[in-house]
Amino acid sequence: MTGKDKDYRYMATSDLLNELNKDGFKIDVDIEATLSNIVIQQLDDAACDVSGLAVKWSVPVLIHYVVFVFI
Numbered sequence: 001m002t003g004k005d006k007d008y009r010y011m012a013t014s015d016l017l018n019e020l021n022k023d024g025f026k027i028d029v030d031i032e033a034t035l036s037n038i039v040i041q042q043l044d045d046a047a048c049d050v051s052g053l054a055v056k057w058s059v060p061v062l063i064h065y066v067v068f069v070f071i
Contacts, residue, residue: 001038006047013042013053020060036061 001012016035019025027035039061042054 001035001042006045006050009042009045009050010047010053013039013050013057017053017057017060020057032061 001009001016003009003012016039039054039057042050043058045051045054
């Protein structure tokens with residue numbers, strides 16, 4: 001997700017988004033923090049496609065956070 005090739009960054013983020021949208025998706029808290037930081041950096045990516053996916057990724061993460069942490 002942090003490589004120099006924008007196609008690799010796009011595909012990695014896309015794959016992560018697909019996994020996140022699956023029912024029953026579980027992730028370790030430490031890995032979630034690391035991935036969240038990487039995706040936050042991608043919001044400022046030079047490739048518009050990558051930054052657009054980062055925005056799409058943030059919605060399920062926020063929902064996941066609210067549902068599992070606050071409820």
